[in-house]
Amino acid sequence: MSVEKINKWVNPSRVREKGFNTKGLPVNVKELVKIYSTGKGIEVQALRGVNLYVGEGEAVTIMGPSGSGKTTLLNIIGGVDRPTGGEVIVGDIKVHELSDDLLEKYRLSIVGYVFQAFNLIPVLTAIENVALPMIAFNVPRNTRVARAKWLLEIVGLSDRLYHKPYELSGGQQQRVAIAVALANDPPLILADEPTAELDTENAMNIINLLTKLSIEHGKTVIVSTHDPRMAVRTKKIFRLEDGRIKGEYKPMEITGGVVGREAELSEVLKTKLASVEKEFEELIEKFKKHEISLEEFDRQYTRLKNYIEVLRDLLRSMGH
Template identity: 50%
Template sequence: MSPGIEVKNLVKIYTAPGYRVQALRGVSFTVHEGEIVSVMGPSGSGKTTLLNIIGGIDKPTAGSVIVGGENITYYTEPQLREYRLRRVGYIFQFFNLIPTLTALENTMVPMIIAGRGRVEARERAEKLLDAVGLGDKKHRLPEHLSGGERQRLAIAIALANDPEIILADEPTGELDLANAEKIMEILVELAHSRGKTVIVSTHDPRVARMTDRIIMLRDGAIEGIYEPENIGGAGAMGEVAAERTLVEYIRGRIERVKAEMETLTKMLRENKITPDEYVKRYLVLKYTLRAWREELSRLGAGVEALE
């Protein structure tokens, strides 16, 4: 397998007067052609920032993204435009459909922009809509489609110019499990049968488990990269075991944050840090703790049981 995307030491710092957030702190990983990988983490962990940089929408503060042997972070704006138009299919967290155009017309837009003729664009758009199961709804406006259908339309649009890379930012965030599974089946198929390099961000372990590897992001850093088989994914161990393993993992994280809070309090008592510093670091830990607890409750695990 050849590497589809190599991400090396990616750093992103957002600054404004009186504001500085390090959204990514040296993130590195490789995704191969024909592989689908999920980036999993709580809200604010850096998923969208990461996908935007890989998709050429945003620039990193440091580090590189290598696609087909080329470092796209050195691309000029016109090169980036070509990259976004032809090589990347981006499925956004909030549907970015043109409300006044039908499903068919929405799917034709990227092809027209890329210079294809209308007849050819229309033919291909029809094929793509058939492939995502929207053949009979191609003349509908987005508002007359269900959430699941809109997201399938977003996939058809992302595939318009036959990109080698598919990036999907929480594509199942607004969907129920049945619809989420349908979306994931399409994305898995694109990787495994059509050789696309696919990255999906999610906060849902059930979604992450449908991918080949799970990259756990927390606070802008990779906590670990897991193979679903090894943590009891869709295959061997079955659903319940997988969920239990993830619950245990998250519980471990929570215990570690709690221990860090205790250490911090101890440092304050021993005058090793200033009260200012204490409050600042304590608040970060408190936020992290809350985020992990939210993950737990999403999994249906009792948070009370932890106390």
């Protein structure tokens, strides 16, 4: 069953010299658990039952403190790592059930992964790095060369085709990494803190590129980031804490659609934070006066507390 489902995707003629022809797939994560066993019998529970749904062609953000499980989650969705329990379903493919062999095909044909460290091959030029996944995918040579050039042009590096990674700046390396991720025209793009190491201008380039993949080309894009400029441009923000999803927020509802200048965005976020904090205080008052049930209090308390955390997180990363 899964062999046929994967083999449908392992089709090099899908990959054209130019353009994106493959639309996104929905991603459904259910009760995902990951336990790492380290030496001396010590276990780390990195994911403790994560549930999330990303619609086809949607761009979403995973936020959360260091160690909350963002990379682990992306690695499992991307087929780089395996879960201890739970399910990952991408389109009609049950990723958690794939054999090693099929998992490799899944990574090659369905996932474009932009890693936290750029993961370029140091001895290869930019164009060779971009062509590499296409070689593994049996894309014909002429198409490979043309597409690698086209992709590097898309990310604004047509004048750096023959540079090796160490001859490129951090921002340029990150753009090559995105071109590599897009080589086989995958329906699913994953990016782990893609703007963490970049200055404002380079970060904005990457953010625009990733959001465009969803909005203009219908790719499904999942990004882990602390970058509010990225987060507010996506459809949903999932807040991960201690291996669990603590809340799901719609940036449109937070910002009213303001994604413009940073100063404007921070004002909108501060106003929202003040109003949510007020709501939080009112809730506590209501509870003290016995105006609401314990269950209702509990539900609202958790929702508002996490909402406040998200807003503080966004503001903190803007230097407030």
